[in-house]
Amino acid sequence: MLAAHDLGELTPTAELVAGELLANSHCHTKGPYSLRVLSPHPGRLRVAVWDTDPRVPPAFSADVDKDAVPPPDTEGGRGLHLVRACADEVGVSVLRELGASKGGKLLWADCGGGVAW
Template identity: 40%
Template sequence: MVTVAPPDTWTYALRLPHDPRAARVARMTVRAALHGHGMAETLDVVELLTSELVTNAYRHTRGPASLRLTALGDGRLRVGVWDSSPHIPAPFDEPPGSRGVQSTPIKPAPAGAESGRGLFLVQQCATSWGGWSLGSGLLGRGAGKLLWFEV
């Protein structure tokens, strides 16, 4: 039996070291993948939001991270970032049905603040988002979490 994937679906996965340059590598990967698959119209938003999630993974954990880009078909793209911390920040910690009108919006960072805008940007720019805790792992080794967004 032969299985053929539709031409508009694809996946890229990239393991990122705990390194301050990881966000740049992630942006370059997003740029190459989206250009290569004719999705350049979403590039700016996807590149920005990916960079924010990878930067948070670097700043709030001590281990590596992983980036996964998945074209879901019908023009949708899902970006997932895994890291070693099981803590899921808002708004990713809300059940999918509670987002939107019932969701408590994240307040923008004060003018002049050097951080605090990333998750606000995800909430404002992504079509949907979510997060899954993967638990604390065996013998104290963190299994981490996966945060994702779709555009």
């Protein structure tokens, strides 16, 4: 699908980012979640996952040490750090209003233009 839009080189990164963001929502939130993929600029791809939990995971908070990695003997906590390492930029939008979005948050990662895989 990405190759049809001249974004085929981003497929491995997009798959990894989508998998980690979806796994995070599946394991750490209750309720529905969904994947959103768009190309905001030529040669770039935004992978985002929405879920109903408005809490921002520590790995996506503004004051996180981007180079910090969980200890090797822990069973979890690496997925979102991996997303940060693979993406050019990451962010979160907390959706406070109920309605069509049902509140929650949108974690996103931009790939392309400098991502080395």
